[in-house]
Amino acid sequence: SPAGMINLGMASLRLYAGLVGYPSGFCARSLRTLSGMTVSQGTRDYNPKQMAIREKVFNTIISCFKRHGAENIDTPVFELKETLTGKYGEDSKLIYDLKDQGGELLSLRYDLTVPFARYLAMNKVTNIKRYHIAKVYRRDNPAMTRGRYREFYQCDFDIAGQYDPMIPDAECLKIVHEILSELELGDFRIKVNDRRILDGMFAVCGVPDDKFRTICSTVDKLDKVSWEDVRSEMVKEKGLSEEAADQIGQYVSLQGGMDLAERLLQDAKMSQSKQACAGLTDMKQLFSYLQLFQVTDKVVFDLSLARGLDYYTGVIYEAILTQTGPVPVAAAQNGAGEKAEEGVSVGSVAGGGRYDGLVGMFDPKGRKVPCVGVSIGIERVFSIMEQKASAEKVRTTETQVMVASAQKNLLEERLRLTAELWNAGIKAEVMYKKNPKLLSQLQHCEDSGIPLVAILGEQELKDGVVKLRTVHSREEIDVSRDKLVEEIKRRTSDV
């Protein structure tokens, strides 16, 4: 009974009362109740097809990280609760805590950035280029986050160390460009800004110091709501003067490239802020490196990009897909991480920035390690890939050959040959039946995409050969047993 099923392994079961139209089949662990209302939950199993897609996406991303010389690290799924405290602003309420069963208070990691900073401080690492791919946990408010998972992957690449300005920052953007190009998700744009430019802009527009953060998070909504709504929130809810709001409005509508950075350096108001000038000078430098990397076709300096988290100190960026098809409900999931929480474009697939102060928060002597990094919104990528693959057949194994027989009493011969193939490094399967029908053996090959069948019979055994059948063409040839491994390798060299 469906009601009975609800008790089976349903972690974080939640009723989404308003989501009757939730697409079925997307969430592997979504269930329909008798009334037809959709029941969903915060986590999902990955079935073999989803895992095959996941593996492909990971391979693309990891290859890119390795091409850039990154090392790999891993940290525990839980941290001391106090490690996470005070790092995520009001999102801290989304942190999963472990029950106090004696010992330290622990929480599940909320992102990979804070554990990375803790790792650097604890191990006194002052420079490293590393990637980290792992699951993070957020008790998202179901009403607000249709289709978001509470357990999702982050794919982070970060460069820690004291270097000349903007070189590692440019490499992070190059990486985003490479990954999004290789994943073939359609056209994309990478928006770039700088926390210092934003702060400088707020200062010269007359925003009081203590309102920078709150005004910043209002600006961050510009990719979802109109300027009129943003202006109204600034003035009516946050008490900003109309003049200040209008001045901000003029700046945040600006988009461009190196030219815009140069123009703003000459801007009468903006040039009064030291902070803004530092940010703009770096922005010029960044674009000069991006030109060398040949990625300026996709990168735009956009003064409306704010991003939520407090820990950014310099350049910030976010990549969005510009030609998505019908967006699945679940696409709102954004693994791009931290800041994508606020100010998320529906199409956001990567984000990051520079955070020079975070490591120092974990060092007893407050020693700083400058860092810049990027997080790929891999769950969004998975759902796009899964949608693309929904009609296609995706192989979930890599088996090259099925060892079969048309005759009875040949189980032992099949097992013997299968072991020979395994020992020679061939990926081989055999049915766990004494006398399976040839048809069911061939059907299994069709179903799971196994390209070859090695068929044994009394005659073949006598002749010292194996009948090698190509599944798609049904062509069969006798291959001498001692040439079989070689022949299978030759025919499946692309597997």
Place this chain on the structure above:
Amino acid sequence: SPAGMINLGMASLRLYAGLVGYPSGFCARSLRTLSGMTVSQGTRDYNPKQMAIREKVFNTIISCFKRHGAENIDTPVFELKETLTGKYGEDSKLIYDLKDQGGELLSLRYDLTVPFARYLAMNKVTNIKRYHIAKVYRRDNPAMTRGRYREFYQCDFDIAGQYDPMIPDAECLKIVHEILSELELGDFRIKVNDRRILDGMFAVCGVPDDKFRTICSTVDKLDKVSWEDVRSEMVKEKGLSEEAADQIGQYVSLQGGMDLAERLLQDAKMSQSKQACAGLTDMKQLFSYLQLFQVTDKVVFDLSLARGLDYYTGVIYEAILTQTGPVPVAAAQNGAGEKAEEGVSVGSVAGGGRYDGLVGMFDPKGRKVPCVGVSIGIERVFSIMEQKASAEKVRTTETQVMVASAQKNLLEERLRLTAELWNAGIKAEVMYKKNPKLLSQLQHCEDSGIPLVAILGEQELKDGVVKLRTVHSREEIDVSRDKLVEEIKRRTSDV
């Protein structure tokens, strides 16, 4: 200060008062206090060197699983608390619970077997051959578990489905044989027994039905303590008669192969038990398949093998290393899983068995799905590999070439060439400095094992060449810029 450090990200910090001799450097997150006493904790970070070793081990294991046609699945790190309830006997106290923050009660997974069974029942999967590699969580009693981690990997391979007897079971043992051979951990032995043989033996020896489990867990200690101690526990603590104990003693000292199974089938007492006969007949069949798979050199039918967990219903097995060097304290960690908890040999590196009843516990109609599987004790393997590698240099990146310069003001040219190489799929690094010294660039190559350096200078730029230096021989040749990618690929084709 060390005292200050203890507050940094120390999840599950525990004082191991008695472990002053704990080997330093093993646990990445172990710290020494001022008094010299070792402080350890339940989890660890993996640094890049450890990750490189981990990746190598995983690749070996995953290749083997794929060679056998296994699919891959993944499940969430937490399950409904009730999913785990009643599956682990008294070990249930080791389960990590999440704090009740509203919603369902959740627990971190304790192994991968119960989530697998839940997955099969929930998705109505009746046959699958799958592997699952993921971390599991146990609040182990630190006093009892020197060096064990509270977060550790399990590598599980299971075959679910109704098949002819012992064929999938034999494949699991073949897999253990392949993996342990390929990992080159030294000689090993795989002990095999059957729950039905044990139960039949207890019955014919006069053990009361309600004492089967507790006597079984006493037998399970035979790999650690003498028969005298085991006998004494049976008689004095568990109230077994001396006659019954002595009869058990005669059986559990037996070891052999197919011959032993045949002998016991003729045994006057043993043959009175239907259960024992069923197990012994299957054991004979198993050995006949193991002969075809050519793995009987390492497999021994051992009547003292018991294994702890309740859910086994048929064949059980455990692999041990027989020629370990100095065993690190941490080697007691046993990822082999469930049952290795009790009855663990120090050298145990894999274990598993048949569990035909577990899936039915999660199905509303109690439909059974027979399963057999094996869990590789990967943490034990890691620690052996880490020890082996402790003196060696292990590469933590795959970088093929460093783009360098001996002259000043060539940053832009270096970045341009680096991007060319990245775009051609070459793994390349460049220093994030405007004018790094050649020596420091070469030193970085030495340190991280980068085999080639592409050196740019004014003259090379004029001539359209790059000076390609082989790090180990210091040999340098000029390579035409348009032949550079090809030349790097040729020279690093083994990377």
